[in-house]
Amino acid sequence: MSSIHRTSVSPAETRMVAAGLAAVCRAGDVIALVGPLGAGKTCFIQGLAEGLGVPKEAYVNSPTFILLNCYCGRLPLYHFDWYRLRGPEELGALGPEEYFDGEGITVVEWADKFPPGDM
Numbered sequence: 001m002s003s004i005h006r007t008s009v010s011p012a013e014t015r016m017v018a019a020g021l022a023a024v025c026r027a028g029d030v031i032a033l034v035g036p037l038g039a040g041k042t043c044f045i046q047g048l049a050e051g052l053g054v055p056k057e058a059y060v061n062s063p064t065f066i067l068l069n070c071y072c073g074r075l076p077l078y079h080f081d082w083y084r085l086r087g088p089e090e091l092g093a094l095g096p097e098e099y100f101d102g103e104g105i106t107v108v109e110w111a112d113k114f115p116p117g118d119m
């Protein structure tokens with residue numbers, strides 16, 4: 001597996017990097033976002049959405065009390081935020097695997113809260 005390290009110094013740069021990634025994403029790709037509060041995870045998703053051609057009116061923000069949002073672009077973008085999930089049972093009820101193998105791109109904020117073995 002190869003890895004790329006990239007430091008972003010501004011929200012605009014974070015969005016630009018994400019939009020570039022969106023250009024090469026394919027259906028079934030899953031992107032796990034890990035970082036503390038305010039790290040820029042949602043900002044990254046805004047860039048992904050822009051890169052996928054999600055209409056500007058469909059404002060992308062943290063789902064807050066909504067655990068899943070879907071935005072329609074070149075491919076559907078499924079946006080999970082696991083911050084407020086209390087346990088693997090709540091996660092299981094959302095049925096994330098359906099989205100992981102689906103027709104769109106799945107992006108998960110706070111993905112490290114539930115490692116794959118918990119699902």
Ligand SMILES: Nc1ncnc2c1ncn2[C@@H]1O[C@H](COP(=O)(O)OP(=O)(O)OP(=O)(O)O)[C@@H](O)[C@H]1O
Nearest residue numbers: 008009010011014036037038039040041042043062
């Ligand atoms: N290089 C950067 N990349 C992204 N955001 C940045 C950067 N520098 C500063 N910011 C600012 O940091 C904040 C990041 O907020 P954002 O909602 O994207 O974080 P988050 O990781 O989703 O937080 P949360 O865990 O609360 O959902 C924004 O206010 C943004 O303007």
Ligand SMILES: [Mg+2]
Nearest residue numbers: 041042062109
């Ligand atoms: Mg967020």
